């Protein structure tokens with residue numbers, strides 16, 4: 421392998437990623453994601469659809485190609501097409517795209533049983549499509565679908581296919597592990613056979629994650645000399661998905677000193693957009709982009725960070741536009757708490773630190789989540805002095821729930837010593853409550869009211885109707901994101917408690 425190989429990244433979130441069960445992007449979402457991939461993340465190429473699928477897909481490809489043409493990026497937009505005479509080529513051409521990724525059969529069994537063709541017939545059909553695509557000014561990459569099985573069961577077929585195609589102006593040959601069956605040793609073995617026989621061809625590799633080996637296999641492919649990799653955002657893709665771009669990028673850079681065009685600092689933001697459009701939540705422990713992966717939980721780790729960054733590796737959160745956090749709970753020590761106090765600009769003496777630490781551990785033991793925003797309340801509660809929470813006090817409220825009528829809320833609240841009262845209807849009790857509050861803040865006080873960006877309710881298992889409900893609300897206020905938590909046997913009451921905490925935080 422070269423010392424610093426240049427690796428081309430082809431992202432297929434909008435084609436294979438959309439083959440994730442339950443995921444479907446509408447055209448404007450596809451356009452937005454394509455823009456983020458090409459302009460922000462700077463991937464080399466994007467595959468945005470399969471030909472022939474639907475009118476909506478045709479419109480999406482057209483929108484993306486119009487946009488890309490205006491920015492001289494059209495050669496970087498690609499569409500998968502089939503060995504179907506003129507049909508896919510015309511579809512792709514008419515949608516304004518200039519690259520076809522032609523799906524051919526990379527294993528004898530696919531050719532025999534699915535297409536019901538001989539190798540020679542298949543080669544003839546492919547060459548006819550390639551030649552027609554060239555006539556219509558399309559660049560052609562060829563995909564050898566099921567290549568991994570082909571190399572296992574029918575290598576003579578694979579070589580026959582490539583021998584029959586290597587002289588007809590195909591730009592890249594993509595060798596997929598369609599069913600995710602390979603391990604890294606096999607990738608190296610098969611890829612080296614290909615490289616040895618065809619030293620001048622450009623090979624891409626496309627992994628699937630059925631055995632959780634997609635990223636390892638991608639790296640084995642790089643070791644074997646492939647020039648391009650297929651990835652998706654958040655590892656979306658058919659069945660168990662593809663290799664996630666964020667992990668691939670981090671490993672290419674840190675383990676192989678490989679060169680890509682990717683702007684790592686945008687990976688997290690783009691992952692969040694794809695999470696939202698796809699509806700597929702990113703697991704909290706997913707490397708690079710998971711919510712918790714830059715959070716130190718154990719007290720000893722937090723302490724080590726203060727001592728020559730003993731618990732940091734090369735994956736510094738700042739690289740990816742993120743920050744290190746320190747969790748609060750039963751495994752917290754003084755160091756976690758001090759780190760959180762520092763970010764809040766607070767300081768405590770040794771005795772107070774001990775009391776606050778004890779309280780946090782006690783809360784953690786009861787399975788309660790403690791957020792950084794809870795700290796000022798815990799401190800004022802433990803140290804028995806009035807803290808920030810006294811600036812806003814909910815004096816009384818009344819919410820209704822009646823069959824056939826919209827829920828109503830009436831509340832009386834003290835804000836910086838003055839009392840306000842309001843009522844509103846809403847789509848639920850909590851919605852009515854928040855609408856009444858908004859009337860006070862935005863109407864009477866002419867102030868901004870934070871935007872609720874996430875609302876998560878946890879009900880402990882066990883089926884008890886009087887069990888405590890934990891509501892964690894994420895707010896956005898003046899470009900700052902923070903969470904508050906409410907705990908109560910009643911879900912609306914828990915949300916109201918979290919909301920009053922939020923109001924005290926914005927008063928600080």
Ligand SMILES: CC(=O)SCCNC(=O)CCNC(=O)[C@H](O)C(C)(C)COP(=O)(O)OP(=O)(O)OC[C@H]1O[C@@H](n2cnc3c(N)ncnc32)[C@H](O)[C@@H]1OP(=O)(O)O
Pocket residue numbers: 436439470471472473500502503504523524525534535565598658
């Ligand atoms: C490994 C992968 O991810 S491959 C992903 C390929 N992309 C897609 O499948 C996109 C989504 N697919 C679709 O929208 C539809 O399947 C379409 C529009 C492509 C075809 O739809 P239909 O005409 O209804 O066919 P259907 O889906 O039942 O079957 C696929 C047909 O394609 C044929 N086919 C399979 N691979 C290829 C190929 N590489 N080239 C040409 N035809 C092929 C099959 O032999 C079958 O033909 P048959 O009906 O004559 O037996």
Ligand SMILES: CC(C)C(=O)C(=O)O
Pocket residue numbers: 436500523563564565566596597598599626628
């Ligand atoms: C379209 C094809 C090449 C694919 O996604 C695969 O083989 O996994």
